[in-house]
Amino acid sequence: MGRRQCVERSPDAADRRRVTTSRPSVTIPAVTSVVQALLGLAVVGAAGAVLVRVVRYLARADRARHVAQRTEDDRIEQQRERAALPGASPEHPLAVGSAAAVEPRAEALPCPACGEHCHTQAHEVQHHRGRRLRAASMRCTGCGHTHCVYFELPPPPVLN
DSSP states (O other): OOOOOOOOOOHHHHHHHHHHHSOOOOOOHHHHHHHHHHHHHHHHHHHHHHHHHHHHHHHHHHHHHHHHHHHHHHHHHHHHHHHHSTTSSTTSOEEOSSGGGHHHHHHHSOOTTTOOOEEEEEEEEEEETTEEEEEEEEEETTTOOEEEEEEEOOOOOOOO
16 A cells, blocks of 8 residues: 655644634724714714704694684684674664564675675574564575574554
8 A cells, every 4th residue: 555645734834824814803093983973973963853853843733732722712702703793692782673674684794704695594582681682593605604693673562
């Protein structure tokens, strides 16, 4: 059989092979600090953007709440103004000469909500604090708003 050759490897060759396969880590302190600074700025910028969005959302919600409250206040004020108009309440009735004049007079008045023409649905006799009144139920042809118009009739004639 043949002779076996024994090849000895030197320890230096194995070490060189290990050294050439692995790369040493090179750390440059200036590059690391710049990257950390940029990452920090990115985090601060993102937090600032989120904060701006939250503030805008809260401002919109506050504005919406303010508009809703103002709308409600305006509605209440309009109701008070309408109640003070002549004929809008039993305390301030319009004077008419007879019951036949109630319907034409009521239809001549504009809608208190939108100003359009109103149609008389019905009118009935009511007594309020000792006075004889006619209440005309009105419906607007434009917006559909319903309301009553009050008229005061003259006292009935006294028969002898």
